[in-house]
Amino acid sequence: MILEFERPIRELEERIAELHRLAGPSAGLQAEISRLEGALDTAKRRIYANLSPYQRVQVARHPDRPNFRAYRDVLSDDFYELSGDRFFGDDPAVRGGLARLKRGGHNVVLLGHDKGGDTRSRVKGNFGMAHPEGYRKVKRLYELAGRFGLPIVVLVDTPGAFAGRGGEERGQAWAISADLMALARAPVPVISIIIGEGGSGGALAMCVADYVGMLENSYLSVIAPEACASIIFRDPGRAAEAAEALKLTARDLKQHGIVDEVLPEPLGGAHKEPETAIREVGDALDRVISGLSEADPGALIEARHERYRRIGTHAAGDTG
Amino acid sequence: MDDAGFTKCERCGQPIYEKDLLTRFNVCPHCEFHFPLPAPERIRLLTDSGSFEERDRGMTAGDPLGFEGYEERLSRARMNTGLSDAVVSGVGKIGGRPVALAVMDFRFIGGSMGSVVGERVARTIELASAEGLPLVAVSASGGARMYEGVYSLMQLAKTSVALTRYIEGSLPYVSVLTDPTFGGVTASFATAADVIIAEPGARIGFAGARVIEQTTRERLPEGFQTAEFQRDHGMVDRIVHRLALKGDLERLLGFVA
Numbered sequence: 001m002i003l004e005f006e007r008p009i010r011e012l013e014e015r016i017a018e019l020h021r022l023a024g025p026s027a028g029l030q031a032e033i034s035r036l037e038g039a040l041d042t043a044k045r046r047i048y049a050n051l052s053p054y055q056r057v058q059v060a061r062h063p064d065r066p067n068f069r070a071y072r073d074v075l076s077d078d079f080y081e082l083s084g085d086r087f088f089g090d091d092p093a094v095r096g097g098l099a100r101l102k103r104g105g106h107n108v109v110l111l112g113h114d115k116g117g118d119t120r121s122r123v124k125g126n127f128g129m130a131h132p133e134g135y136r137k138v139k140r141l142y143e144l145a146g147r148f149g150l151p152i153v154v155l156v157d158t159p160g161a162f163a164g165r166g167g168e169e170r171g172q173a174w175a176i177s178a179d180l181m182a183l184a185r186a187p188v189p190v191i192s193i194i195i196g197e198g199g200s201g202g203a204l205a206m207c208v209a210d211y212v213g214m215l216e217n218s219y220l221s222v223i224a225p226e227a228c229a230s231i232i233f234r235d236p237g238r239a240a241e242a243a244e245a246l247k248l249t250a251r252d253l254k255q256h257g258i259v260d261e262v263l264p265e266p267l268g269g270a271h272k273e274p275e276t277a278i279r280e281v282g283d284a285l286d287r288v289i290s291g292l293s294e295a296d297p298g299a300l301i302e303a304r305h306e307r308y309r310r311i312g313t314h315a316a317g318d319t320g
Numbered sequence: 321m322d323d324a325g326f327t328k329c330e331r332c333g334q335p336i337y338e339k340d341l342l343t344r345f346n347v348c349p350h351c352e353f354h355f356p357l358p359a360p361e362r363i364r365l366l367t368d369s370g371s372f373e374e375r376d377r378g379m380t381a382g383d384p385l386g387f388e389g390y391e392e393r394l395s396r397a398r399m400n401t402g403l404s405d406a407v408v409s410g411v412g413k414i415g416g417r418p419v420a421l422a423v424m425d426f427r428f429i430g431g432s433m434g435s436v437v438g439e440r441v442a443r444t445i446e447l448a449s450a451e452g453l454p455l456v457a458v459s460a461s462g463g464a465r466m467y468e469g470v471y472s473l474m475q476l477a478k479t480s481v482a483l484t485r486y487i488e489g490s491l492p493y494v495s496v497l498t499d500p501t502f503g504g505v506t507a508s509f510a511t512a513a514d515v516i517i518a519e520p521g522a523r524i525g526f527a528g529a530r531v532i533e534q535t536t537r538e539r540l541p542e543g544f545q546t547a548e549f550q551r552d553h554g555m556v557d558r559i560v561h562r563l564a565l566k567g568d569l570e571r572l573l574g575f576v577a
Contacts, residue, residue: 161507163527164536168545171555172526173506180480181487181512200464201476201507201526208477222464222473222504232389232466246469247385256384258470305485308477309442312435313382313468 003058005047009268012040048268051217053252054243057225059217059269060196061159066274067128067196068095068112068155074275075282076110077102082144084137088170091134093126093162094206096141098150103286106293109145111138111206112155115196128197129162135175135205142182151189151289154206155281159224161202179205184304187297191288193263193281194218194250195270210295210304211288212258214250215277216265220258221248258311329353347562354519354562356499358401359408359425362458366566367412367421374410376443381405381436383467390467397428405436406461409444411453415570417577420448423458426500431461433504434468438475441509442482448493449486454577456569458496459510462528463503476508483512492576494569497524497547497556511555515572517565518547518556525550 002010016036023029051059059065072079072095081097083090096111113130116122130138145152161172183190183205192207198220207220214220223231225243230236247253250262263280270277292300326335332351341348345365346355357365363372383390398404406428412421422444424431433441441457448455464472486493495513497506499522506526518524525545533540543549550556560568 161526163532165532165538165540165544168525168527168532169553171511171553173503174511174555176507176526177476177480177509177511180476180508181484184477184481184484200473201504204473204476205507208480220470220473222469223466228466245385245387246466248470253470256470258474305481308474308481311474311478312439312471313384314435314439315380315382316378 001063003055003062005051005055006268008043009040009047012036012043016040044267052240052244053219053246053249054225054240056217056249057219057243059271060219062269062271064271065196066270066278067115067117067157069114069117070274071155071195071278071281072099072110072112074278075101075103075285079110082141085133085140087136088133091131091137092124093128093130093158094134094138096138099153101153101282101285101289103282104290106151106286106289108151108153108289109141110153110155111141112195113158113206115157126162128158129160130158130202131162131164131167132170132172132175135161135172135179138206139175139179139182142179142186146187149188151191151292152183152186153285153289154190154192154209156192156194156198156203156206157196158199158202159197160199161205176201176205180208183208184308185301187301189289189292189295189300190304191285191292193284194220194259195281199224208304208308210292210300210307211260213261213263213281213284213288214253214259215263215270215281216250217269218250219248220253221246330355345562352520352561354499354521356426356460357562358427359403359423362423363408363412363421365562366414366456366458366569368414368416372410372412372421374408375447376409376440377404379404379436379439381434381468384435384471385467385469387467387469393429393467401425401427403428405440406431406433407437407440409440411447411451414456414566414573417570417573418451418453419456419573419577420444420451420453421456421458424460424505426460426462429465431459431505432463432465432472433461433475434465434472435475437465438472438478441479445479445482445486445509448491449489452491454491454573455486455493456496457493457509457513458498459501459505460498461501461503461505461510463505472504476504479509480512483509487512487514492573494572496565498522500524502526502528514576515558516556517558517560517568518550519562519565520547520559522547524556
C-alpha cells in the first residue's frame with residue numbers, strides 16, 4: 001500500500017529502478033541515476049520530516065507496519081501464551097503471556113493488541129479491536145504478573161475497543177474500567193509502548209503505566225480524527241484538521257507531559273525498516289525494565305497514582 | 321415547553337402540566353417516563369433539605385489544546401445552565417447520613433468529562449476518604465470531552481486511580497446511572513462501584529447504538545442498552561424509580577455505611 005504523500009518517493013524509486021534496468025552493466029546512465037538518487041534522498045527527508053498529524057495517523061495504520069506479532073517474535077526468545085478470560089472466551093484481538101526478553105533476559109508478562117499478519121488473521125483479531133473478554137483476559141494477566149512479581153509490558157496498537165452488540169451485552173465499559181483499576185494498583189512495573197494506534201479507552205486500558213513510550217509515528221487520542229471531525233466539525237472530510245486539533249502525535253503528547261518518551265522511527269516510518277523500529281523498542285524496554293527492577297511495589301503504585309492524579313488543566317477555584 | 325405551561329411527553333405524547341413535571345422531578349405523571357434531570361434538581365431530590373454544601377464551585381475549565389469552538393461552547397453551556405461544568409459536587413445528607421456526592425448534568429456539553437469533571441470527581445472521592453463518608457455518584461454523560469483531547473481521556477485514569485484508594489477502605493461507593501450514560505464515564509468511575517443503580521429506561525453503554533449500527537450494520541434488539549437490558553445482562557444491581565431513589569439509597573446506606 002502506498003500512502004498519498006509517499007507517491008513522489010515511489011515515482012523516483014521506480015524511475016531509478018527503470019534506469020538501472022536500461023543501463024545494464026554499462027556506465028552510460030550513471031550520472032542520471034546518481035542525480036535521481038540525490039533527489040530521492042532529499043524528497044524523503046523533506047516529506048518525512050514534515051508529516052502532518054493526519055499523515056502520521058495514516059503511517060500508524062499502515063498495513064505493513066510491524067505489529068505485536070513482529071515485536072513478540074523478534075524481542076522474546078520464549079513467549080508462553082496464556083489465553084481466555086475464564087468466563088466467556090478467548091479474544092484473539094489481544095494476546096498475552098509470559099515472555100523472556102532477549103535484551104537483558106527479563107522475564108515479563110507481555111501483552112499487546114494483535115492486528116494480525118495477513119487478511120485472515122486480521123479479521124480473526126478484529127483488527128486489534130478487543131471485546132470485553134479481551135479486556136478481562138488482560139486483567140487476569142495483570143493480576144498474574146502482580147502475583148509473580150513480573151513487570152507488565154504492553155504494546156498498544158488498537159483503533160479502539162470494539163463497538164458492537166456482543167461487546168455491549170457483555171459489559172465493554174465495565175471491562176475497561178476494571179482494567180484501569182487493575183493497572184492503577186498493580187504492584188509491579190507497568191511499561192507501555194504505543195507502537196501504532198492508541199485509540200481511546202481501548203488503548204488506555206493498556207497504558208496506565210509507569211513509563212509510556214510512543215513510536216514517532218504512533219498516535220494516542222480520545223477519538224479517531226474522522227469521528228471527531230463528524231461530531232465537532234460536522235464534516236468527516238475535515239479529519240486532517242481534527243487530527244491537528246486533537247494534538248495526538250507522539251511529539252505533541254510528550255510536550256504536554258502525557259507520555260515519557262518519543263522513540264525514533266527509521267526514515268519513512270517503521271514499515272520501511274521494521275527491524276530498526278523493533279530494535280528501538282527492544283532497547284527502550286531493556287533500559288526501562290532495568291531502571292525499574294529494584295523499585296518498591298508501594299512506591300511504584302504511589303508514583304503511578306500521582307502521575308495520573310495530576311493530569312488535567314483547570315483554573316484553580318476555591319478548594320474548600 | 322410552551323407558554324401555556326404545558327409540555328408533551330416524549331414517550332406517551334400526553335400533555336403534562338409543567339408544574340406537575342417540576343413536582344415529580346421530571347417524571348411523566350402518565351407513563352412514568354424519566355426526563356433528564358438537571359444536577360441542582362437531582363441534589364434537591366436526593367439530599368435532606370438545606371444539607372448540601374457544594375465544593376470546588378469556582379473551578380473552571382481551561383482550553384489546553386486551544387481547540388476551535390471550545391471557549392464558545394463553554395460560555396454557552398455556562399450561560400444556559402448556570403453551572404461552571406458538567407458535574408456538581410459536595411457533601412450532603414441522605415436521610416440524616418452525610419455522604420460525598422457528585423452529580424453530573426447532561427445539559428452541560430452533553431455531560432462530557434473533561435479536566436474539571438475528572439478533578440471534581442477525584443476530589444469528591446478523596447473527600448469521602450478523608451472524612452470517612454460514603455460516596456454517591458450520579459452520572460449522565462455522553463462520554464469524554466473531545467475538545468480537551470487526550471486530557472479528557474486521561475480523566476478516566478485519574479478517576480480510576482483515585483477510586484483504587486477509596487475501595488481499599490470499607491466505605492461504600494454507590495453509582496447511579498441515569499439517561500444517558502456512555503463512553504468514558506461508563507468506562508471509568510461510573511461502573512467501578514460496589515452497587516450500581518439505574519433509573520428506569522435509562523440508556524447506558526460504552527458505544528452509542530447509532531455508532532454500533534453504522535460500524536457493524538447489526539440490527540439491534542428492542543430495548544438495547546436500556547437500564548433493564550443492563551440489569552438482565554448482569555451489569556446493574558437495581559432499577560429504581562426516580563421518586564423512590566432517595567428512600568432506596570437510605571435503605572442501602574443503612575446496611576453498609
